[in-house]
Amino acid sequence: MKCYQHFDEREEMIIKYLPYVKYIASRLVAGKPPGLEYEDLISFGIIGLIDAIERFDPTKGLKFETYATLRIRGAIIDELRKISWIPKSAFSKLNYLNQLKNELETKLNREPTEEELSNYSGMSTEEIRNIESYINYISIISLDEVLFKSDEEDVKFKSIIKDSTSPQPDVIIEDNEKQNMLKKAIDMLSEKDKIILNLYYFEKLTLKEIGKILNISESRVSQLHSRAIVRLRENLKKLNYL
Structure with a gap:
C-alpha cells in the first residue's frame, strides 16, 4: 500500500x-x-x-x-x-404530497402554486414546507442508493443505465434487470423530469447551471430533481420492482 x-x-x-x-x-x-x-x-x-x-x-x-x-x-x-437525520415516514409523506400535486397538475394542466396545493390538500403552507424540507436532503443521495439501496460504494447511476460487462453471469443478469426496469421507469416520467435527470446525471451539470438553462432558481431545480427521484421510485413500484 x-x-x-x-x-x-x-x-x-x-x-x-x-x-x-x-x-x-x-x-x-x-x-x-x-x-x-x-x-x-x-x-x-x-x-x-x-x-x-x-x-x-x-x-x-x-x-x-x-x-x-x-x-x-x-x-x-x-x-x-x-x-440531517430524516424520519422513516419522510418518503411516504413526500409520496403523498407528490400524489396530490400530480392530481392537481392534471386538473389545472400546469404545475400548481403552493397556495393552490394548500387549498387542495387541506394542509397549511407551513405543513407543506415542512414536508418539502426533506427534499434537499434526499437530493444529496445518489440515484442508485434511492432506487436500489445498494451497499456497494462504487455503484453509479450511469453504470446501471449503460451496459457493462462482468465475468459473473449473475451480476450481468442483475445489472440487465436493473437497466431494463430503470429505462421503463424513466420512460414513464414527464419530459421535465427526464430533462432534469439527464442534465444532472449525464451532462454532469450542477443545480445552479441547470437553473440557468431552465431559467429557474437553484432551489427549484433541487426540488424538481428530488421530485423526479420520488416519481421514479413510484414508477418502479408500479412495475413491481421495489
Whole structure:
C-alpha cells in the first residue's frame, strides 16, 4: 500500500485534488441543512481526500482519481447524514404530497402554486414546507442508493443505465434487470423530469447551471430533481420492482 506519510507530499496531493473536492461539494450543496455553508462541505470533503491519500492502494487496479472521488463524496454525505437525520415516514409523506400535486397538475394542466396545493390538500403552507424540507436532503443521495439501496460504494447511476460487462453471469443478469426496469421507469416520467435527470446525471451539470438553462432558481431545480427521484421510485413500484 502506498501511503503519503511525508507532510509536504501529502500537502501537494491535497492542493492538486482540491478542485475535485470543490466540484463534488458544489453538486451536494443543495442538500445541506440550515446552518451549514458550502465551505463546511469542502472541509468534510478534504477529510475524505486525506483519507483517500492515506488509504489508496494502487495494486487494486483503481485510479486514484476514481478512489478519491468516492472517498470525498462519501465523507461529505456521511457528515450530512449525521446532521440531517430524516424520519422513516419522510418518503411516504413526500409520496403523498407528490400524489396530490400530480392530481392537481392534471386538473389545472400546469404545475400548481403552493397556495393552490394548500387549498387542495387541506394542509397549511407551513405543513407543506415542512414536508418539502426533506427534499434537499434526499437530493444529496445518489440515484442508485434511492432506487436500489445498494451497499456497494462504487455503484453509479450511469453504470446501471449503460451496459457493462462482468465475468459473473449473475451480476450481468442483475445489472440487465436493473437497466431494463430503470429505462421503463424513466420512460414513464414527464419530459421535465427526464430533462432534469439527464442534465444532472449525464451532462454532469450542477443545480445552479441547470437553473440557468431552465431559467429557474437553484432551489427549484433541487426540488424538481428530488421530485423526479420520488416519481421514479413510484414508477418502479408500479412495475413491481421495489
